[in-house]
Amino acid sequence: MIYDRNTASAYVDVIIDQIGKLKECFPTVYIGGGTPSVLDMSDLGRLLSALRPRLDGSSEFTIEANPDSLDNDRVKLFMDYGVNRLSIGVQSLDDRKLKRLGRIHNMTKARESVNIAAKRGLSNISIDLMFGIWDEKPGDWKKELGEVVKLPIKHISCYSLTYEKDTPLFKALCNNSIKPIGDDIACEMYETAIDMLALGRFKQYEISSFAMEGFRCRHNESYWENNPYIGLGASAVSYIDGVRSRNIASVKEYIKRCESLDSLVESSEKLSSERRAKETAAVKIRTRDGIDFKWFKDSTGYDLMRLERKAIDDLVKKELIKYKREGDSISGITLKRRGVLLCDMVSSEFL
Numbered sequence: 337m338i339y340d341r342n343t344a345s346a347y348v349d350v351i352i353d354q355i356g357k358l359k360e361c362f363p364t365v366y367i368g369g370g371t372p373s374v375l376d377m378s379d380l381g382r383l384l385s386a387l388r389p390r391l392d393g394s395s396e397f398t399i400e401a402n403p404d405s406l407d408n409d410r411v412k413l414f415m416d417y418g419v420n421r422l423s424i425g426v427q428s429l430d431d432r433k434l435k436r437l438g439r440i441h442n443m444t445k446a447r448e449s450v451n452i453a454a455k456r457g458l459s460n461i462s463i464d465l466m467f468g469i470w471d472e473k474p475g476d477w478k479k480e481l482g483e484v485v486k487l488p489i490k491h492i493s494c495y496s497l498t499y500e501k502d503t504p505l506f507k508a509l510c511n512n513s514i515k516p517i518g519d520d521i522a523c524e525m526y527e528t529a530i531d532m533l534a535l536g537r538f539k540q541y542e543i544s545s546f547a548m549e550g551f552r553c554r555h556n557e558s559y560w561e562n563n564p565y566i567g568l569g570a571s572a573v574s575y576i577d578g579v580r581s582r583n584i585a586s587v588k589e590y591i592k593r594c595e596s597l598d599s600l601v602e603s604s605e606k607l608s609s610e611r612r613a614k615e616t617a618a619v620k621i622r623t624r625d626g627i628d629f630k631w632f633k634d635s636t637g638y639d640l641m642r643l644e645r646k647a648i649d650d651l652v653k654k655e656l657i658k659y660k661r662e663g664d665s666i667s668g669i670t671l672k673r674r675g676v677l678l679c680d681m682v683s684s685e686f687l
Contacts, residue, residue, distance in 0.1 A: 341376060347569075347587055348379045350594035352386040354568050361392040364555035366399075368423070369569060373401035373410055380410070384417035391418055396554045398423055398462075403441040403449035411456045421553075422453050423493075426463040429483050430476065436469055438504070447487070454488035460551055462491035467529065468522045469497045470514040477525045478532065485536030490551035494529050495544055496522055523677050530676070542623045543679045560623050561635065562616040578607045613638040617686040622679055626660060626670025640669075647685040651675070656682050 365387055375383070391397055398421040399414055406424065414422065426446045428434050434442060441449075453461050465484065467477050484492065499506045499516070508514045530540055538546035542560065545553065558565065567574045570590040572583045581604035584590055593600050607615070613636035620627045632640045641648065648669060651657040656675035660668040675682050 339374060343587065343591070344375055345379050346591050348375065348383050350591050351568055352382060353594065355386045355390065358390060358566070360390075362390055362395060363392070364396045364398070364558060365390060366555045368398070368400040369571065371402045371405055371425075372399055373405040377409065377413060381413055381417070384413065384419065388418050396421055398553070398555060400425065401449070403446045406449040406452060408452055408456065411453050411458060415456065415458060420458070421460040421462065422458055423462045423464070423491075424449055424453070426450070427466045429480050433466075433469060433472065433476075433480075437466065450487050450489060459490065461489045462493060462553065463487070463489055465492055465494045465529075466497055467494065467525050468517055470516055472517060472525075474521060474524050474528060478528055481529060481532040481536075485533065485538065490548045491553060492533060492538055492546045493544055494533070494546060496526065526677065540624055540676075543676065557623075560619045562612065562619060578609070578612055580605050580607065609637065610643070612636065613643060614686055617644055618683045621657070621669070621671065621686065622683055624671065624676075626657075626668055628660070628668040630667070632668075644686055651682060651685060 367383070367387075372380070372383075387397070395418075397419045399419050400423045401410070402425045411422075424446075426449075427437060427439055429443045429446060431442050434446075450461060450463065463484070497505075497516075499509050505514070509516065529546075533546045534540070537548050539549070540546050541552050542556070545556065547553070562575075564576050565574065566576065567583065570583055570587045571585045574581050574583075581601045583600045584593070584602045590600060592598075613632075616632070616636055617627060617640060620632075627640060629640055632638070648657070652659070652669075655672055656678060657669050658672050659666045660670050671679065671682065
């Protein structure tokens with residue numbers, strides 16, 4: 337989609353109007369979905385200004401940015417309006433890999449964007465990393481990780497490449513222009529990331545998330561506890577009072593409906609209390625802290641061992657999860673190393 341200033345400005349107008357109707361302050365605010373940092377400085381300032389009253393003194397305020405759209409002026413603007421966490425879509429520190437992924441920045445610009453933010457005094461910087469692209473060698477990935485841990489960052493989101501339907505990469509896969517790496521190599525690279533990032537003081541706290549002490553992403557942790565949230569904007573998802581809803585995807589249609597006061601919701605689903613409990617188990621097991629039985633009962637009203645007895649027994653026998661203990665008592669469950677590698681399968685067992 338080509339950036340259009342008039343459309344972007346109108347989009348910011350309707351989002352600001354929606355923000356103005358919110359009365360409460362939020363423990364976390366996250367601006368993402370695409371590249372919000374490409375907004376004109378004026379529009380970006382208006383958006384950040386509207387959000388600032390929705391923060392309390394301890395709110396985590398994150399904005400996403402791509403390296404090519406990040407500069408000193410934008411970082412200063414972020415910080416002037418209370419942004420205290422920056423997530424940069426670095427993806428890789430390998431120029432060949434960036435080119436293959438279709439990124440317009442290079443590794444020099446990626447490093448520069450991180451350093452600009454750090455020199456401005458923004459201490460909580462996160463980057464996204466991608467691994468497992470076609471023809472990528474484990475040795476190349478190991479070398480890249482060695483460079484990553486030297487950056488002035490506190491958090492890393494690390495993902496294996498997936499081939500989403502109707503994307504250029506998926507089409508290239510279907511016509512055999514590219515050949516994906518094998519699952520065994522992808523697992524090897526993932527384990528390398530876990531071990532090397534740990535040596536660099538980035539502790540894994542969720543399947544794809546690694547953080548230095550004190551710098552976990554609180555916004556994501558709230559998702560993993562299946563807490564309610566409000567999503568504003570095209571394609572945004574909200575989860576309120578057990579109802580999950582998704583907004584329409586078209587930005588222009590979103591603007592039109594906001595102005596005519598029509599419904600923005602494309603789809604919605606009311607979850608039963610049991611379904612909500614099962615989903616809570618499915619997302620929480622993906623964290624390295626695992627699921628505490630007491631916390632689960634307090635949060636959902638359900639006894640996890642009664643609700644998921646068969647799944648838990650099967651996963652323990654397969655050595656994918658283990659029991660957590662406090663003294664002589666079993667207090668919860670958590671993933672074993674093999675379970676981390678097969679987490680999607682583990683998570684699905686609870687649904």
